Amino acid sequence: MAVPKRKMSRSNxxxxxxxxxxxxxHLVACQNKACRQPKPxxxxxxxxGQYAGRQVAQPA
Incomplete structure (x- = not known):
């Protein structure tokens, strides 16, 4: 295993x-036609609360 010979300085x-x-x-538009909000x-x-066209979570 390689070990450094000297301690690396703080600036380096x-x-x-x-x-x-x-x-x-990167944000994309929601696939839900009624929503269309930007989401990751x-x-x-x-x-x-939809993902891939089905309800998976309660809306906030």
Missing amino acids: TRARRSQWKTSAV QHVACPAC
Whole structure:
């Protein structure tokens, strides 16, 4: 197993970690024709509670 010879400095550690970026959540329109609210992909709609054309949760 590889082991570093010297401790990595705080500035180098932070410079490396600064490249870890998150992306914005991609929103899509709800498939429910009566709802059409924006929602995250692969998640039940928070407005109507439907996912893939069936009711899976109580609407908020």
